[in-house]
Amino acid sequence: MTEAAVRALSFSLLLAVLVALTGCATSPPRDPDNICAIFREKDDWYDAAIATQKKWGVPVQVPFAILYQESGFRQDAKPPRDYLLWIIPWGRVSSAYGYAQAKDETWDDYVRENSRWFAHRDDFNDAIDFMGWYITKAQRLNGVAKSDAYGQYLNYHEGWGGYRAGTYRKKAWLINVSRKVQARAERYRVQYAGCKNDLDRGFWSIF
Template identity: 70%
Template sequence: MRSPLPLPALLCLALAGCATVPPSSPENLCQIFREKPAWHKAALATERKWGVPPQVPMAMMYQESSFRHDAKPPRYYFLGFIPWGRVSSAYGYAQAKDETWADYKREAGGWFASRDNFGDAIDFMGWYISKSQRLNGVSKWDAYGQYLNYHEGWTGYRNRSYDRKGWLKNVAGQVQARAERFGAQYRSCKSSLGRGGLFGLF
């Protein structure tokens, strides 16, 4: 039976579908970038544009979505069993909220940016990390402080809202530890990685 779609269209659909599958070795940045060279290309573009080392947004993204393109927060349940909206509007690889994503699109990302597109999501994180440095003086290499900014917002961080959240500081410590591991892994393989694939926008 003849396919209703031409071969190039089928190939593009297949590649796009594969591009949204989380990496098979999410604890190893070298393996992630080898498996998904377009992600490496996007991470390098973010580094050039925002001065953000790849291991920091990648560690934060791992924490936020486990690299799932369509990740969403849990639902509220009315009376314990009736779905009633979501805890927040966060969505996508970076778990960006509606209002923050709108700010990013207006300032840096363009109106066609999408939260379930990896390249757009990591560029968003680069923008946020860069702004955290500018507004709150947190180094772009400081995954601990950057994650607290990301979770609490710039004003919340300045007000030290995280001091009342021991669990959040523990999570930020985990993000810092993962960023350090990712950084060591990346330094060991960066020279052997390519510059990214043709499908860098997925």
Template identity: 55%
Template sequence: MIQISALFLRKSFSKNSHTKKLGGLILLISLLLSGCSSTAPPSDRHNLCSIFREKPSWYKAAKKSQKKWGTPVQVQMAIMYQESSFRHNVRPPRPYFLFIPLPRKSSAYGYAQAQDGTWQEYLDETGGWFKSRDDFADAIDFIGWYTNKARRVNGVSLWRADQLYLNYHEGMGGYRRGTHKSKPWLMNTARRVKSRASNYGEQLRRCKL
């Protein structure tokens, strides 16, 4: 009787252990899939209301950045759209020589396409050891920080999405030197950012979040 009971317990334990392992595996897969979906770009990147309805945490983060740095939500989002189309892990393309991969021309990475040096400057000024360029809340805060600095350093209005973008692209020193003026393609891009910010702003005024 004792031997039968012991055998039954061993089988039950083995079965329960297997069930726990299977349950743990299913949970891990679910978390991974959830993580993938949470970093996927919005389904409609041209409509700010649609973006924020799909990703309400983004709206909270963008509003928090606006309150902290003063840059309107629509301006921040227009700059981010231009930089990464809301993709979390974008890097500049890697050039190749024959079949040999060469170093990328820029260290830009993430939602905001922040470069290593500028990102480190942001971390030094704002703190936060665990901030990441592929985290939306951190990236939008970075854009708010940078545009606010462009206002302080170069006197650019936080409502001028085109001029803020030129600072963002050329650096504040480059903007002061007027490097953007010899780049017609960049001036056209800045105008597109301005137009998108205006459209985003109009959409945001009409929607209920």
């Protein structure tokens, strides 16, 4: 094999590895119903979850239950398209984007208040830090405990002002979704309690 051919093959293999690694880093977890499985597959997410917990005092299970509901852990998640005359695509129903489905104006507030000028909604570390900020403000503005996944999701969906005005009370479907978020958060809490020590010991503890 010629030197040029070897270089071409090496480049192709390197490119394939980079693509594979990128796919692993950005694809949703294989078992999103088990928070221990999520953390074992994506240890950088665990690091981000612990950093958010330490910074904002937010229990690990609450932002993860909300992120699951909002995007299914997809980094480029977007709301459905709106249509003109039911036929012609006409933008999106909102500006929500990314893991947390944060809207433009809310994300801008987060960036400004925390001087996170280079944060991105499709970066998991930034998205979960945003969740910590939002949950903390829901507690401060509306008195909703950081561990209350039900009340926190209502705040997240309706906004702090909407929650305060009680807009969710006429939305039976939203109340049902919030109960699902609460149930998932409780499931995640129990699961996490069973694997936290292993996760804290690091990668080699699983062998």
